[in-house]
Amino acid sequence: MNAVQVSAAKPPNWDDWKWQCAHRITTVAALSKVIHMTQQDTQNISKCLEQFRMSITPYYASLIDPDDPKDPIRLQAVPSIEETYDCENDMADPLAEEGCSPVPNLVHRYPDRVLLLATYRCSMYCRHCTRRRAVGEEDRFITEKNLQSIFAYIRFHTEIRDVLISGGDPLVMSTEKLEHIIAGLRAIPHVDIIRIGTRVPVVLPMRITEELLSMLKKYQPIWINTHFN
Ligand code: SF4
Structure with missing residues (x-):
């Protein structure tokens, strides 16, 4: 094909x-x-x-x-x-994210920004993925309990102004589920920047539907981080 x-x-x-x-x-x-x-x-x-x-x-x-x-x-x-191949310097968690996770599905390494892991599913599994310890192992999405814990953590930490929603690929979630996450973040006054980390524009561009764009427009500005190669 x-x-x-x-x-x-x-x-x-x-x-x-x-x-x-x-x-x-x-x-x-x-x-x-x-x-x-x-x-x-x-x-x-x-x-x-x-x-x-x-x-x-x-x-x-x-x-x-x-x-x-x-x-x-x-x-x-x-x-x-x-x-x-197993190599001496192989690491399951090469970015050392596990040690910076105060609540499940959240990485807080830098004072003013956090990484929210919304899902462990992707439309394509990149051979170079740095989160292989979780991504592609199970097709899991974040639970409501963990999401509410994350909202509570961010509300408490007023220094957090930037949230990167990543995974896995958040754009493989339904628009409704994604909106639930974005709306929760937008309701926190000190969250200024919301970003989505996704390869969907590269590997599944048909996911960028009018329905998705209409939803995202309600919460502008939303930043998209992607990588082509
Ligand atoms: S889209 Fe991102 S999380 Fe998914 S396999 Fe590729 S690099 Fe890993």
Whole structure:
């Protein structure tokens, strides 16, 4: 399903983000239909999948050059055998976030800003992810109890003026669930900046719907942090 094939035969629901999520590529068999793999590639990817999940939206897979093993998009999305190697300097939590978590799903390292982990689910699991200890392990969303604890913590800590909603990818949540989080933060007077960390504009752009934008507009300004490579 490379770019040429997609333009020739795009499934009718291609522009529906929920269809894209439901048809994510998660197995070697499905992957072999969109990129060319050697027998060694197949073995390596299968071995890696014993440890780490793969998930690639059909949209993002369509951007891969199926014949180029070094295609930069492929390298971000397709597992490689190097991921299974244990190295002396490997760290489960390379950004040392666990030690800065005063309440579950919250990281408070710098005085005036916090990281709110809204979900451990993503539409695509990046091979370079630094939160693999949690992301992709379980498709969990934040519980209401933890969210209320976070709101209480931020209300108490009046020095916090910047909240980055991240995960996982918060934009794989329903618009309703995301609004619940944003509305709760906007109701705290000293929260000035609300940011969303997401790769959705890159790997699932059809998620940027009119419905989502209308919701976000109610709580402006909202900042989006993304990364393309
Ligand atoms: S979108 Fe972010 S959290 Fe999700 S796998 Fe990629 S880098 Fe990790």
